[in-house]
Amino acid sequence: MNYGSTRLLASPDWTNIRRSYDGAKIFWHTEQLDIDGFWVRPILNLVDRFNTSDHTRQLAGLWTVYRPSKEQTFNLYYLYFDSDLPVRFGAARGGRGGYDNNTFGARWDGYHPLADLLPRLGESALAGNVMWDFEGAYQFGDWTARSISAGMSTTGLGYAFMNLPLQPQFWAYFDYASGTPHRADSNSTFETFNQLFPAGHTYFGYLDEVGRSNIHDLNFQLSIYPAKWITTYLQYHIFRLDEAGDALYTTEPDLSTNRFSPTGRAGKDVGDELDLLTEFQLGRHSVLFVGYSKMFSGSFINETGVHTSPEMFYMQYYFRW
Numbered sequence: 001m002n003y004g005s006t007r008l009l010a011s012p013d014w015t016n017i018r019r020s021y022d023g024a025k026i027f028w029h030t031e032q033l034d035i036d037g038f039w040v041r042p043i044l045n046l047v048d049r050f051n052t053s054d055h056t057r058q059l060a061g062l063w064t065v066y067r068p069s070k071e072q073t074f075n076l077y078y079l080y081f082d083s084d085l086p087v088r089f090g091a092a093r094g095g096r097g098g099y100d101n102n103t104f105g106a107r108w109d110g111y112h113p114l115a116d117l118l119p120r121l122g123e124s125a126l127a128g129n130v131m132w133d134f135e136g137a138y139q140f141g142d143w144t145a146r147s148i149s150a151g152m153s154t155t156g157l158g159y160a161f162m163n164l165p166l167q168p169q170f171w172a173y174f175d176y177a178s179g180t181p182h183r184a185d186s187n188s189t190f191e192t193f194n195q196l197f198p199a200g201h202t203y204f205g206y207l208d209e210v211g212r213s214n215i216h217d218l219n220f221q222l223s224i225y226p227a228k229w230i231t232t233y234l235q236y237h238i239f240r241l242d243e244a245g246d247a248l249y250t251t252e253p254d255l256s257t258n259r260f261s262p263t264g265r266a267g268k269d270v271g272d273e274l275d276l277l278t279e280f281q282l283g284r285h286s287v288l289f290v291g292y293s294k295m296f297s298g299s300f301i302n303e304t305g306v307h308t309s310p311e312m313f314y315m316q317y318y319f320r321w
Contacts, residue, residue: 001040001197003063004075004107005135007154007212010199013318014208017045019197022053034065042197042253056084056098059197072110075135079103081196083254087144089247092186095144101194105137111160123163131158131171143190150193152177152212158221171221175203179214179243184262192246192255200251205237205273206293207310209258213249215270216240229281239270241300248300259304269298271309289316 001021003009011019023040039060041053061079068074084098091097111129133156141148158171177193195212204210204217219237226232241248244264247257261267277291294311295301301308 001038002199003036003061004065004077005109005133005154006199007135007152007203008079008103008105008137008196008198009061009063010197012199012201014201019043021059023059032067034063036063037061038063058082071112072108075105075107077103077105079105079196081194085254088255088257090143090146090180090183090186090190092143092145095142095146097144099141099143099148101139101141101148101196103137103139103194103196105135107133107135109133109135114159125163126161127163128159128161131160131169132156133158133173137193139194144186146186146188146190148190150178150191152193152195166224166226169221169223173217173219173221175212175215175217175219177212177215177242179241179246181243181245183243183246191243192249194255195249195251195253197253198251204239204251205235205295206275206277206291207273207295207312208251209248209273209295209310210237210239210270211249211251211256211258213255214242214246215249216242231279231281233275233277233279235273235275237273237275239273239298241268241270244268244300248304259301261300261304266303267299270300271298272296285320287318287320289314291316 001009001011020043021040025038027036041058043051044054045051059081063077066074080102082100086097111131114130115127136153139148139150153176156171156173160169161167178191180191182188193213198212200211201208217237217239222234224232244267247260248270250256250258273295275293280288282288292313295309297309
């Protein structure tokens with residue numbers, strides 16, 4: 001279940017047990033157009049008996065991908081998620097306890113040679129490809145007895161140099177996901193975006209401290225190729241909450257909270273994160289990763305619990321077949 005950019009629906013490799021589902025899918029794929037329809041239940045990974053599907057939650061969707069050319073891709077999708085689990089916050093009296101969530105979204109990504117726009121560049125050192133990645137989604141439904149109105153957007157622009165040494169690629173992204181101004185007010189609209197089942201590790205830093213809910217993330221990315229089998233990535237994230245009265249959420253599904261300032265006095269400054277990763281393609285099936293991540297915590301982290309600026313160094317090897 002990896003769809004589109006995997007911002008909302010993915011089975012990430014980073015976890016010890018990959019996310020999986022029970023259900024059914026129908027699809028029709030051609031060279032230019034893919035259409036997938038599915039209905040599934042998430043799998044519960046149990047320690048004392050056989051794994052089973054979660055009968056309190058269900059996910060259905062229709063996902064289309066259109067490729068007019070090799071340089072561009074369009075995604076259009078609808079996702080329905082229903083949960084009977086009691087919500088962890090913001091419940092309203094008279095509600096059923098759980099929630100249902102409808103998500104309509106679209107994405108456009110691609111690249112175009114700059115020389116087609118500026119022919120004089122030709123074979124110069126500045127020749128390369130302009131790249132873009134735009135995605136947006138809107139959610140509505142019911143959060144116990146409250147109505148849902150939430151959204152997210154991603155704006156990314158990049159450039160890949162083709163003639164420079166190391167063939168550097170630069171990206172600048174701004175990620176937005178809405179939050180709820182008055183989280184505890186059961187009479188207000190619930191506006192916190194639900195990231196569903198994301199590959200959050202890919203987009204909001206390798207420390208996994210931040211998810212796609214109630215967040216602004218201005219980030220810059222650089223990748224270089226010291227050799228054909230070596231790729232180095234550098235990312236820098238600037239995290240700010242969308243609403244100071246809402247929580248900081250993790251990358252886990254079901255709006256799992258990280259920290260919360262009930263009064264909002266801790267502000268919106270979550271902090272900045274630096275990520276450095278080098279990938280070694282040792283062979284057709286073997287890959288080695290070496291990485292380092294560091295968060296420089298802001299006022300929100302420092303005033304909502306233990307003052308910490310986490311960091312991580314790791315090595316990871318996997319065999320792919």
